[in-house]
Amino acid sequence: MKNLIIISVLALIFVGCAHNCHSDKYSSQDSISNTQSATSNNTITADMLTDSVTVKKVQRALTAAGHNSGPIDGIVGPITTGALKSYQNAKKLDISGNIDVATVNSLKITKTELKKVNL
Numbered sequence: 001m002k003n004l005i006i007i008s009v010l011a012l013i014f015v016g017c018a019h020n021c022h023s024d025k026y027s028s029q030d031s032i033s034n035t036q037s038a039t040s041n042n043t044i045t046a047d048m049l050t051d052s053v054t055v056k057k058v059q060r061a062l063t064a065a066g067h068n069s070g071p072i073d074g075i076v077g078p079i080t081t082g083a084l085k086s087y088q089n090a091k092k093l094d095i096s097g098n099i100d101v102a103t104v105n106s107l108k109i110t111k112t113e114l115k116k117v118n119l
Contacts, residue, residue, distance in 0.1 A: 055074045055076055056074045067083040068083055081097040091106050
């Protein structure tokens with residue numbers, strides 16, 4: 001009888017743990033999904049960074065930040081590349097000389113502004 005009680009108690013503990021662990025697993029996955037979907041709604045993607053209007057926005061922002069990007073012409077030439085490298089270095093970003101997501105975010109150019117361009 002004593003063994004039956006011990007086995008019953010252990011079974012209840014095991015079932016309770018399995019249920020809680022299972023619930024936590026789905027709660028965490030739900031949180032990750034919600035975070036990912038919230039993040040994806042606000043994420044600037046690489047394809048938003050290639051058109052000339054976006055380049056002009058970056059050139060204006062670089063110049064306003066004190067990094068001469070040359071003429072605001074929508075073309076990433078050597079002066080714009082130099083300004084990008086200078087800005088990226090000053091902000092401790094990866095120094096690529098390219099328009100990338102980190103640089104655009106640092107320049108405070110929002111996805112909303114880019115969506116207006118890329119519609």
